[in-house]
Amino acid sequence: MLISFEGIDGSGKTTQARLLAERLEAAGYRTLLVREPGGTELSERIRDLLLDASLDIEPLAELLLFAAARRQLVMRRIRPALEAGYIVLCDRFYDSTTAYQGGGRALKDLAWLQNFNLWVTENLVPHRTYWLDVPVDVALARRAQLYPDRMEQADPAFYERVRNTYARLAQEEPERILRLDATAEVATVHAEIWADVQQHLAAGTRFERGGFSTEKSC
Ligand code: TYD
Numbered sequence: 001m002l003i004s005f006e007g008i009d010g011s012g013k014t015t016q017a018r019l020l021a022e023r024l025e026a027a028g029y030r031t032l033l034v035r036e037p038g039g040t041e042l043s044e045r046i047r048d049l050l051l052d053a054s055l056d057i058e059p060l061a062e063l064l065l066f067a068a069a070r071r072q073l074v075m076r077r078i079r080p081a082l083e084a085g086y087i088v089l090c091d092r093f094y095d096s097t098t099a100y101q102g103g104g105r106a107l108k109d110l111a112w113l114q115n116f117n118l119w120v121t122e123n124l125v126p127h128r129t130y131w132l133d134v135p136v137d138v139a140l141a142r143r144a145q146l147y148p149d150r151m152e153q154a155d156p157a158f159y160e161r162v163r164n165t166y167a168r169l170a171q172e173e174p175e176r177i178l179r180l181d182a183t184a185e186v187a188t189v190h191a192e193i194w195a196d197v198q199q200h201l202a203a204g205t206r207f208e209r210g211g212f213s214t215e216k217s218c
Contacts, residue, residue, distance in 0.1 A: 095177070180192055
């Protein structure tokens, strides 16, 4: 089972991904938590480049770097873990590319990016995606104390476009993407996620520990 966490910077998705990983491990599930960009040595090095505020990165080059980091992570860690029966939690996955490079940067249209994303992952689609939705001003206020990385130097209008793109994706794929009100307390959001995960785990043998695939044929 592959679960991704999405949202604008400051939405609290990293906290939620960690809490779910701990909860699953405590319940006896073999769990792998990875972040994007990152999760392999190559992908972490690409992450350093992408977030380096002193670097000028041209928008298409940026897209390709995110894609390269994801490709390496999928092939070297996520697929092997899924095949070994792990529940894999991704702190961001390809919806970030559609939302940030597609919506935020307006680099390519969304359909083009969605196809591109599936090409990069060879049709590996998250089984469930939690979109932690928070108004842009709330997210920016949460992050005000932190030193911004290269991606976080964008203005509020950029984040509005990213958020709107998440909203569109959630509308397009309601069976996969669940919107959560991320202005709520951490414990409340976690409880919603845990309840949803449990439902999926209980729903049938295809979500048993091991032996299922999140691949979609196309
Ligand atoms: P993240 O790890 O959430 O940042 P932080 O550790 O500071 O909370 O994500 C790094 C940044 O990269 C974030 O601003 C979102 C951006 N991003 C994209 O623009 N496209 C992508 O495909 C991904 C995965 C991330």
